[in-house]
Amino acid sequence: MNEFVEECRREWRRLGVADPIANEMAADLTADIEEAESEGGSAEDVVGNSAFDPQRFAGQWAIARGVTAPPTISSPPRRWPALAFGLIGCTALLALGVAVLAGGRQSSAAIASVSRNLGGPKSVHVFPGSPVVLQHFQHFPGAVIVALLLLVVGVVGVGLAALYVAPWNGARIGPWEIRRHRPRSGDPRA
Amino acid sequence: MGETDSRRSQLLRGVLDICLLAVMREGPAYGYEMTKRLRARGLSTVGEGSIYPLLGRLERDGLVETRRAASNGGPPRKYYSLSPAGERALEAGRREWQMARDAVDGALDLVKAEVRP
Numbered sequence: 619m620n621e622f623v624e625e626c627r628r629e630w631r632r633l634g635v636a637d638p639i640a641n642e643m644a645a646d647l648t649a650d651i652e653e654a655e656s657e658g659g660s661a662e663d664v665v666g667n668s669a670f671d672p673q674r675f676a677g678q679w680a681i682a683r684g685v686t687a688p689p690t691i692s693s694p695p696r697r698w699p700a701l702a703f704g705l706i707g708c709t710a711l712l713a714l715g716v717a718v719l720a721g722g723r724q725s726s727a728a729i730a731s732v733s734r735n736l737g738g739p740k741s742v743h744v745f746p747g748s749p750v751v752l753q754h755f756q757h758f759p760g761a762v763i764v765a766l767l768l769l770v771v772g773v774v775g776v777g778l779a780a781l782y783v784a785p786w787n788g789a790r791i792g793p794w795e796i797r798r799h800r801p802r803s804g805d806p807r808a
Numbered sequence: 809m810g811e812t813d814s815r816r817s818q819l820l821r822g823v824l825d826i827c828l829l830a831v832m833r834e835g836p837a838y839g840y841e842m843t844k845r846l847r848a849r850g851l852s853t854v855g856e857g858s859i860y861p862l863l864g865r866l867e868r869d870g871l872v873e874t875r876r877a878a879s880n881g882g883p884p885r886k887y888y889s890l891s892p893a894g895e896r897a898l899e900a901g902r903r904e905w906q907m908a909r910d911a912v913d914g915a916l917d918l919v920k921a922e923v924r925p
């Protein structure tokens with residue numbers, strides 16, 4: 619098949635033109651170019667300057683016939699995931715904060731006494747810069763795990779909510795969903 | 809491309825659809841055959857582009873009818889012919905062209921020049 623026609627086919631494929639329609643257009647074009655060549659001419663006699671720009675020619679023809687794939691279908695923005703993730707994250711962080719404050723007040727006396735017995739407060743530097751949390755929770759080993767879980771859930775929840783509403787997330791339908799498009803199945807006039 | 813060629817090309821672009829419908833009136837034709845018919849009338853349609861996108865639009869608008877048929881021993885070709893809507897579009901286009909041509913002739917003072925002794 620003519621190189622020009624091959625280029626056109628590639629462009630039609632890229633544009634989502636259905637194969638039967640692309641085959642038909644390619645066959646017509648091939649026959650016309652072959653006829654021109656048999657008369658001593660070339661593809662330029664058939665398609666003019668477009669012979670040097672097959673992508674543009676193929677695109678114009680497909681659009682004129684109305685056989686390109688429909689525009690990308692994007693779902694309307696879904697707000698609930700952002701709300702849900704944000705709510706979960708904020709709740710977890712709030713619960714963590716309340717627990718820290720409450721644990722700090724209730725155990726302050728115990729901490730003071732234990733600290734005195736141990737020769738001063740001990741800080742477990744699991745989280746750099748936040749030894750207070752662990753100072754409060756070091757007397758309740760189970761609570762440390764809960765605090766860690768709350769912190770992780772909070773950070774992840776707020777992070778995911780931010781991903782949903784981020785301005786660079788053009789689709790606004792979720793960070794891991796891709797936009798879908800489907801080629802037109804057929805042209806009723808073809 | 810010179811200025812004259814460019815103007816001619818732009819003028820032709822505005823009426824190429826009517827010209828295509830007109831040559832189809834002579835009988836059904838495939839794409840390249842229509843190019844040759846137009847060329848035989850002094851209209852070089854393939855200077856800047858081609859007739860295929862235009863034929864596609866005419867087909868989409870229902871102004872032409874198509875059928876596949878063998879051509880002189882060659883591969884089957886898509887033949888275009890005027891539909892009833894295309895006939896009406898041709899007549900309307902012809903009137904528009906005549907009105908536009910008369911107006912331009914008047915602006916260019918060609919009408920007076922023709923009647924001047």
